Amino acid sequence: MKNEPRVSEVGTNDLKLKGFKVYEINENISKIPTYNRRDFYKICIYTSKSLLHYADRGIETDGTVLFFGNPYIPYSWETISSSYQGYACVFTEEFLKVNDRSESLHESPLFKIGGTPIFSLSADQKLFIDSLFLKMIAEQDTDYVFKDDLIRNYINLIIHESMKMQPSVNFFKHKNASSRITSLFLELLERQFPIENKTQPLVLKTPQDYAQSLAVHVNHLNRSVKEITGKPTTAHITERIIGEAKLLLQHTDWSIADIGYSLGFEYPSYFNNYFKRLTGTIPKSLRV
Structure with a gap:
């Protein structure tokens, strides 16, 4: 090959x-x-x-x-x-x-x-x-x-x-407020990545964090995102964090503790438990 x-x-x-x-x-x-x-x-x-x-x-x-x-x-x-x-x-x-x-x-x-x-x-x-x-x-x-x-x-x-x-x-245009809020949320979510500095942890981690940044009530954000995408706000955030975690584990030499910290987990055990709960495996398993 x-x-x-x-x-x-x-x-x-x-x-x-x-x-x-x-x-x-x-x-x-x-x-x-x-x-x-x-x-x-x-x-x-x-x-x-x-x-x-x-x-x-x-x-x-x-x-x-x-x-x-x-x-x-x-x-x-x-x-x-x-x-x-x-x-x-x-x-x-x-x-x-x-x-x-x-x-x-x-x-x-x-x-x-x-x-x-x-x-x-x-x-x-x-x-x-x-x-x-x-x-x-x-x-x-x-x-x-x-x-x-x-x-x-x-x-x-x-x-x-x-x-x-x-x-x-x-190339769709936003038809309503829910579509617009969802688009802004997804764009803001992507702007948090990629993680390039292991000493600066992820700032926006919860629906409340994103709602505050977008100047909307968290309930309005959750309803809009679920209406447009069919998935709750938390699911989008979780999928993006897990996706970034996998990339960092596979393509950097950062320690697992540093990766967890960069993704907003203060303690390595929190990151390990979070990752295992959502993927069924531990972070170390992705290391070659």
Whole structure:
């Protein structure tokens, strides 16, 4: 099995200096990637039979797919087929945002946390997206003074073409107050993650904490969330904390006590009991 290359093999220094890097993926680049949170966004078109490890999920792909990765969720590719081909573009948010009025990338439907930002492409779609990557590859080493603007346009064109592929349900407008409150709650919940500092514990841990931050009564928040999602507020918080705990246990060298503290548990025994009650196993079992 092969793995999609990490960006360090294709010019991390260029990324830091220019804010972007475009490259081809092929059998000549086969280093095993580091599975961690990156500091850049990524768009990748990939043709193969493979397994995408995305957060704590595995997504099987066969054929050509287009993937959008953000810095807040760990991911890696495991190629199953003997041959593979594709292109990738990595860039910082600062590169793509030309002014303060531009929408933050993590608010985009394609990069939004909690989604599954991967699309199967038809032959015609593949041909068109490939052509945009080839234009970026040809452009990035030129001396054209406005090449950054041109590459930004290509990236945005890929983004907009992909948004047209999105089911319309992903672009719904809020129909009532419950929908709006629920959306604000889910967005606020995602903003608490990822946990990147083991010395700063999670601040918002209960429905009451979120209700206070949103300036609504906790009963109103609970009713709205249950009405729109079918699950209580506590369930969403619990699932997100457990999900983050699993990622930290699997992909950091933090002690279990530090992980528990970062997630708001003052004592390791509290974290162990909480984790076992909700998963049926102890945190140590996730350590390789």
